[in-house]
Amino acid sequence: MKREAFNKYLKTADKDWYKRRLTAGMFCVMAAFTVLSVRLFYLQVIEGEEYRRLSENNCIRLQNIDAPRGLVFDRNGKLLVDNRPSFDLSIVIKDAGSVKETLEKLSRYVGIPEQELTAKIEAGRDVPAYKPVLLKQDIDRDTLAAVEVHKFDLPGVVVDTRLRRQYVQRESGAHVTGYIGEINTDEIKSGKYPEFRVGDMVGKFGVEKASESHLRGKRGGRQVEVNAKGQVVRVLKTVDSEPGQNIYLTIDQSLQKKAESLIESVPGAVAAMDPDTGQILAMASSPSFDPNMFVNGMSREEWDLLVSNPFRPMENKAIQAEYPPASTYKIVTAIAGLEERVIDENTTFYCPGYYVYGDRIFRCWKKTGHGSVNVVKALAVSCDVFFYQVGQKLGVDRLARYAKSCGLGDLTNVDLDHEAKGLIPTSAWKKRAIGVAWQGGETLSVAIGQGYNLTTPLQMLVLTAAVANGGNICTPLILKSVETADGKTVYDNERQLINRLPAGKRTLDIVKRGLWEVVNGRSGTARIAHADGIEISGKTGTAQVVSRKKNDNRYKKNEAAHLKPHAWFVAYAKSKHSQIAVAVIVEHGEHGSGTAAPIARELIKSYMRGGTDSEYVSKNTQYNGFETGN
C-alpha cells in the first residue's frame, strides 16, 4: 500500500515537470518565429529589389483561356450547334497611357463613335485597372484589320479571340437545343455553378441547360509577365483548357424540319417518338425563335416582341403547354372501363345524340347521334355518350388512377427543363384546390377529356407509344449519346421503362382495333389521315377552350380565333422496318380531324418513306389569326 502511494507521488506532475515541458514548448515557439522572421528578411530585404520591380507594373497577370463548349449533333451526326471564333475589342486602362487620346485614335481608325467607347469605360469602372474593359463584342474583319495595323499606336488596346455559340439550324429545333446566356447573380448565388464567374455563358434553356454539365468545358489560363505597355514578355505557366463533351440527340433533323414545315403556319406542337425505344425523333413547337439572338445580343424591342407575342414563341409547347386532352383521353377511359369490367367488348350503349344526367343534358358532338355503339365503334366515331356512361360507372377517382398509371398528370422526365406536369383531377384534389365537393356531372366531362383535365403533348405521345408497343411506358429520350472531344463515349442511352400500361393484352387489342378504325374504318373520325400503304392508327381530339384564358385581353383582337377549340391528333404507325408514334396539337385549330390529323399523316409518310416529299402544302391548315397583329 505504502509503496503504491509513494509511486503515485513520484508520478504526480509537479512544478518542475511543468517547467520543463513549458520550456520545451517555448523553444518550439522560438524556432517557428525565427523561421518566419528569416523568411520575411529574405523576401523583403534580400529579394526586395526584385519584388519591387515586379510590383511596379503589376507584371504578373492571368489570362483566360476559354474552353470550347461541346457541340450538338442530331442522331445522324448532322451539326446542330457549333462554336465560331469571334473577336472582342477591349482596353486595359493601366496600360493605355492617356485613355482619352487612345480612344480618340481608336475611334478614328475603326469608325466607332467616341462617345460609345467612353460610355463603355464609364460602365466598366469596377473593373480593376489592369484587367481589360470590353469595348465592342464580336467586331468584324475590317475592324480587326484596322486595329492590327495600328497596334503600336494604340497602347492598352487588346483583341481577344473568343468562341461564340452558333445555332446552325437557326429557328429549327430551337426549343430542343435551347440557348445559352450570361450567368446571372441568382445562378451564381445558388451554388449550382461553383466555377462560374460574372460574364460567363451558361445554358439557359433546352438541352443547353439540361446538359450543361456535359457541354461545359474546363477553363484554362496563363500566368504571364507583361511590360509597361501591357504586352506579354513571357508566359510563366499555362493550364490548358478542356473542351466540353459533344452531344448526339435522338432528333432526326430532316424529320424535325419536316415537322416544322407542317406546323409552321399555325401555333402548336408536333412530337414524334420511336415507340420501342422512347427516343424522340422530332419535337417542334410553333412559332419558333432564333436562339442566335441570345448569343449576339438583341435589342430591347426585339426582346419585348418575343415575350409579348401572344403565341408564346419562347415556350416549348410540346412539354411546357398544358391542354385538355379532349377525345384523345377516351383511350384512357376505354382502358379503365375494360380493365375494371364495367364494360366488355360487346357492351353497347345507345347514343341519341345526348345523355341525360340528373337535370342536365350532356350532348354528343354528333347531334343526330351514333345509334347503338360498342367500345371499338365508340372510339372510331368518338362517341361522347358512350364514354359519359363508362365514366359514370367508373367514377372520377377510379378513372384518375388509370390516367395516372398511364403517365398522365406527372412529369415524363424527358432530359429537358421546364416540363409541365399537367393535371388529372380527383375528388380529393377538387376539395383541396377549389374547396368544393366533386359533382357527379363533372365525371362525365372528365371521361371525355374535358373539365379539369390537362396534359402536355409529350404525355399523350408517351401514352400513344405505349399503346403501340404493347404496353410499355418509356421515359422519352432526347440525348442519344455523349462523347468526349476525343471521341470516347461517356453516355449511351438505353430505353428506360417507367411502368406498364394498366391494361392486359386483350384490352390493348380492343383499344388498338378502335384506333385503327378511327383512320381506316368507314365512319372513322380521321379518315383524312389514311395513307396508302401505311397502317396508321390514331385518335382525334377537339379541346374546348372557352373557359380557358377568358380574361386574357391579349386575345381581344382575335376574338373569334381564340375561342376556337384546340385540335389534337395522336397516332402510331408501323411498317416492316420502322415505326413511329406522333402527337400533334394545333392551338385553336378547331377539329382534330381537319387540322391536326393531316399533319400527323404527312409526318408519318415522310418518316416511313425516308424522304421529304413536299406534296402536302400547309395551306390546308392556313390559320387567319397567326399574325401577331402589329
Next chain:
Amino acid sequence: MTERQFVQRFDWGLLGLTFILGIMGLVTLYSAVTADAQVSQKILVIKQMLWFFAGLMLMVISFLFDYKTLERWATVIYIVCIVLLIAVLLFGKYVGGSKRWLALGPVSFQPSETAKLTVIVMLARYYAKQISTKGFSLQELLNPMLITAVPFLLIVKQPDLGTAMLILIIAASITVFVKIEHRSFVSLIFTALTAVPLVWFCLKGYQKQRIMTFLDPDRDPLGAGYHIIQSKIAIGSGMVWGRGLRQGTQNALSFLPEQHTDFIFSVMAEELGFAGSLFTIFVFLLLIVWGLNIAYGCRDTFGTVLSVGVTAMIFWQVVINIGMVMGLMPVVGVPLPFISYGGSSVISMMMCVAVLMNVSMRRFAIE
C-alpha cells in the same frame, strides 16, 4: 476578490499587447479596404471596431466568473457546439461553395470558430484529471480522440479544411504537452505512417489532385499558386521601410485575394515594410510567451492545460497564416489573430485573451 485585488492582479501587460495588435490590425484594415478608391469599404473598419468592442464587453463579463466554471460546464458547452455545427450543415448559408455561416437574427457567425475553444476546454478538463509524469497511454487517449474527431468531421463536411486541420493541430499540441507514454507515442506515429498511404490509395483522382495543390500551390498556377506569387510580390516590394499606408500598388489594384481577411499580412508587409511587419511578429511572440508564462504561474492543472491550449491556438493561427502568405505553408483559410477582418475571428481571439487573463488573475485564489 476585492476591488483592490482585482486591479492589482489584473494582467495589464496582456491587455496592452492585445491593444497594440488590435490597433495595428485596424490601421492595416483601413488601408486594405480604402486603398482602391473606387471600391472603398470604410464601413468594414467601423464594423471591425464594433467587433472588438463587443469582444471587450464579453471579456469584462467573463471576469465575473471563475475560469473553473468552464470546467464544470464543459460538457454542456461541447454539446451546444456540436448542435451548432450540425445546424450549420442543415441550415447554413452557402458562400463560395461551402456552408460555414449560421444566421442568428441580423448577425451570422461561424460555429467552427467556437469549436476550437470548445475542444480546448473539453481536453483541458479531461487531461487535468489524469495528468501524471508517466504520460497518457493509447487507451487513455481514446476519449480525447473522440472529443476532437466529432467537431473535426463536422467541419470537414462544410467543407472548411483549414479550421478542421487547425483543431487537429491544437488538440495534438495539447496532447503532446500533457505527454504521451513513450510506447504509445511510437505506436501512434507508426499507425499514422501506415494509414497515410492506405488512405491515399483509397482517394479518388480529383481528391488526390486537391490535396496535391493544397500542399504545393504551384500546381494551381491560376488559383492558389497565383495568389501566393502576388502575395510574395506584395511582401517583397515593401522592402525595409514599406511604401507607406495606402501606397501599396498590389493592395490598391486588388492584386491580392482576400486582402482584408486571410492576406492582410501581405498588405501590412507591403506598406509598413520589414520594420513594421517584424514588429508585429515580435508582438505576437511576446503574446505567446506571455500565455505560456501564465500557464506556468497557474497552480491548478486545469488552468495550466487550458492556458497552454489557448496559447497554442493563437500560436498556430499566427504561424500558419503568416507562413502561408509568405509561401511557406499550404494555402488555407486561417485568419491572422486580431488583424484579419471578421467578427467570428475577433470574438474568438478576444475570448482566448479573456481566458488567459482569467487564469492569470485568479491564480492566487484559494479554494
